[in-house]
Amino acid sequence: MKIAVVGTGYVGLVTGACLAKVGHTVSCVDIDQEKIKKLKKGIIPIYEPGLDKVVKEVAKKGKLVFDISLKKVLPDVEAIFIAVGTPAKKDGKADLQYVHAVAKEIGENIKDFKVIINKSTVPVGTAKEVKNIILKTYKGKFAVVSNPEFLKEGYAVTDFMKPDRIVIGCDDKQAKKIMQEIYKPVKGKKVFTTVQSAEMIKYASNAFLATKISFINEIANLCEKVNADVKEVSHGMGLDQRIGKSFLSAGIGYGGSCFPKDTSALNQIAGTKGYDFRLLKAVIEVNAKQRQSVIDKLEQIFGNLKNKRIAVLGLAFKNNTDDVRESAAIDIIRMLTGVGARVKAYDPKANDNAKEILNSGVKITNDPYEAIKNADALVIATEWPEFANLDFHKIKNLLKQPIIIDGRNLLNSIIIKKLGFQYYGIGRA
Ligand SMILES: NC(=O)c1ccc[n+]([C@@H]2O[C@H](COP(=O)([O-])OP(=O)(O)OC[C@H]3O[C@@H](n4cnc5c(N)ncnc54)[C@H](O)[C@@H]3O)[C@@H](O)[C@H]2O)c1
Structure with missing residues (x-):
């Protein structure tokens, strides 16, 4: 499947590289031009054991490419992972400005059915917000799914390839099929929930730990x-x-x-x-x-x-x-x-x-x-x-x-x- 991953930080780069490793064709997008320049040259901007090898291997096969333009890669893909940062604001709330910006960009450039997958850690209700932002400029059919990430830095590649569970919050039949196809090659229990429950599972898990x-x-x-x-x-x-x-x-x-x-x-x-x-x-x-x-x-x-x-x-x-x-x-x-x-x-x-x-x-x-x-x-x-x-x-x-x-x-x-x-x-x- 052709997939875009927006954000090439610890989560986005691992997600993109590992999805390419299991057979998908992935475009990783980031607004940080320096990062994309480095990645195109095969330089990994973060230290994450094993990631270097996977990125080089899949990039060589043409299964993983890097770009600064989501607009350019969007028409070609069926699914878009959002993996941008959600840092804390001064008052402790999650800052969703980057997620909102990506949603706006998707809304302005989407032309047909896509599954938009929120991998960033976001408060309950964010998938709905993403949907509403896209609906402002696009009236066609699309689905927003919550798929929180549980990887541990330092073990991210292994965690992605052999997860304890893959949580997918999804209310749309077509999107569910696409999610099943995306994760078919990854071993690990798939847990389908409502979008709100998936968003909560991530926060509840981290709070418990x-x-x-x-x-x-x-x-x-x-x-x-x-x-x-x-x-x-x-x-x-x-x-x-x-x-x-x-x-x-x-x-x-x-x-x-x-x-x-x-x-x-x-x-x-x-x-x-x-x-x-x-x-x-x-x-x-x-x-x-x-x-x-x-x-x-x-x-x-x-x-x-x-x-x-x-x-x-x-x-x-x-x-x-x-x-x-x-x-x-x-x-x-x-x-x-x-x-x-x-x-x-x-x-x-x-x-x-x-x-x-x-x-x-x-x-x-x-x-x-x-x-x-x-x-x-x-x-x-x-x-x-x-x-x-x-x-x-x-x-x-x-x-x-x-x-x-x-x-x-x-x-x-x-x-x-x-x-x-x-x-x-x-x-x-
Ligand atoms: N780091 C972890 O261990 C971890 C684990 C699980 C979940 N998460 C969650 O995953 C999300 C991403 O975390 P991270 O550590 O990978 O963040 P990060 O800061 O390392 O990377 C975020 C990337 O998104 C890019 N970005 C921002 N706005 C963009 C836009 N509009 N278009 C394209 N790219 C854009 C930034 O340039 C940056 O490269 C957060 O919500 C985080 O809470 C992180």
Whole structure:
């Protein structure tokens, strides 16, 4: 099938490349001319393991092309995925301006039946809004479907190819057939729902995962007070199949381009309907507070942090990605510099993205040991496995004081303590 994907970010590019890999012919469209220029040259603008290979393979076969004009590719395709950003506005609501702009462009250029598929995360009712925008300029038949995306950055290609489920909110028979055809080659349970339920499933899923994280972080904070170890506690809890192991790692809180904005948006949706979503509000509050635990630990050790040199390992919001949006590491660096500390940081993939958003007072190095040299303490802020394999003998010699705050409980605390470090995890005995 011929398909257009609008937006070539983490979701759009993965969707386009993977749909081409399973046999469709895909045009990926983006208004960012630089991005499209790079993609046409075979340069992938984001770090996402395995994506490079898929894009190159399908582009070579002519199954995936890139364009800046939706108008140009529209006549040829049966289905259009909308995968543009839906960032949070200041008040926490989802900013739908990019989705609306694409809907307007489709309305102005559509000439026959198309299925318009919303892959962006959007509030319940957005499919209807998209439909109304298109209807302003096009009176023919078309369908708007909700098909939220559940991929995890860092594992996006695998998640797309082998999803736990594919949720399709669809009220139109012809569109349902087209959706079945699009996803026929992808293994994974297809769940057909109403459009509104599909839109809600995405927010409910992310809010639930965020709740698990905030819950275990609260348990971690309590563990510190009762001398229990949250790693042992979460292991013991996670073996219960009703609970499950995932999303039970205590740390400095969730970040990224999805959980913070999606929890805020869901809270806003509830508010506009006069519903007080108390649990979700607590989840958001606990998460914001969790960053502070690193600063608190350092202040307990040093008192005042003014002019203290702190090395921070990790800038990405999690490992295996270069994405620094809403990263806890970035928040912590800002909090540290806010109280006068001097920060040197390192990340294996996210240095360039971090430089764009951090002020120039924060030194970012290309070598972890360079960041650590002469620091008063080391903070681990992202769970890159390679940090656990660093030479800790060398680190002990480089640090002014052998102090480690492990914000991700990544290191083996017993070994690290044996090496002579003062080790502080999150929720560790
Ligand atoms: N990143 C994730 O892990 C993830 C996972 C699931 C769902 N989502 C959701 O998917 C959506 C996209 O997220 P993302 O991380 O890929 O965003 P992104 O910011 O990485 O990419 C969005 C892209 O859309 C392009 N764009 C904006 N307006 C456009 C227009 N009018 N025409 C063409 N292109 C346009 C931008 O230039 C950008 O390249 C969001 O709603 C997000 O919440 C993201």
